[in-house]
Amino acid sequence: MSRNKLYLVLILLITAGYCWLGWSLTQTTHNINFTPCPIKNITGIACPSCGSTRSVSQIIQGNFADAFMLNPFGYIIALAMLIGPIWLLFDLISKKDTLHRGYHKFEQTLKIKWIAIVLILLTLANWAWNIYKGL
């Protein structure tokens, strides 16, 4: 993916992420019936990342243990949403492509076989845990 296209996608993703997070934080009465997740809507079973919005909002409130018990993916998302915009702005202002190169290095790392297998197994384990918790 070219630099500008990647940055456009990232800006869209991060903006959408913050809008979604902001909207769900304003919902004081927890509306459990609404979920945007297509897998949960169709099958009724949680997907590997179901519960990550709740997890991120727990992190914001400082309940780190609760956040981990809800869905460990929340930590990855919170980290990406914290570092992403700063890194993106730094690149856009200084007209560099450090994030683009970092992204490619990240993609290459994920394609290493044993790393991919470990990550897939962790995701599957998290999925099983999600279903067990009934998120």
Place this chain on the structure above:
Amino acid sequence: MDTQKVDLFMMINGKYFKAEHLNYIREKLLGIDETKWNRIMALDFKDPNSIMLVSLIGPGALGVDRFLIGETGTGVAKLLTCGGLGIWTIIDWFIIMDLTRDKNMEKLQAYL
């Protein structure tokens, strides 16, 4: 490369590329060295139709379609966000076939 081999390649692999790229690929293949033939024939292209099928059924929402064509970075993003809150999943139904063809072109481009 001689015309016969190029025609054979185009016949077998033509469906993996965008129509507007076919002429360019043909001309480039005619111009390159014979020794690259074996390596080009051994390239593993992804079939846009099967990727589309993966995108339409369950795994598409988990980003599996993107992992399959080598877009690991966006695949992870799609997985972590429940298929982009379901919206990205639907967008991908429409763009994944062209994205697959672009990825195939990228793969071939390294040898042209």
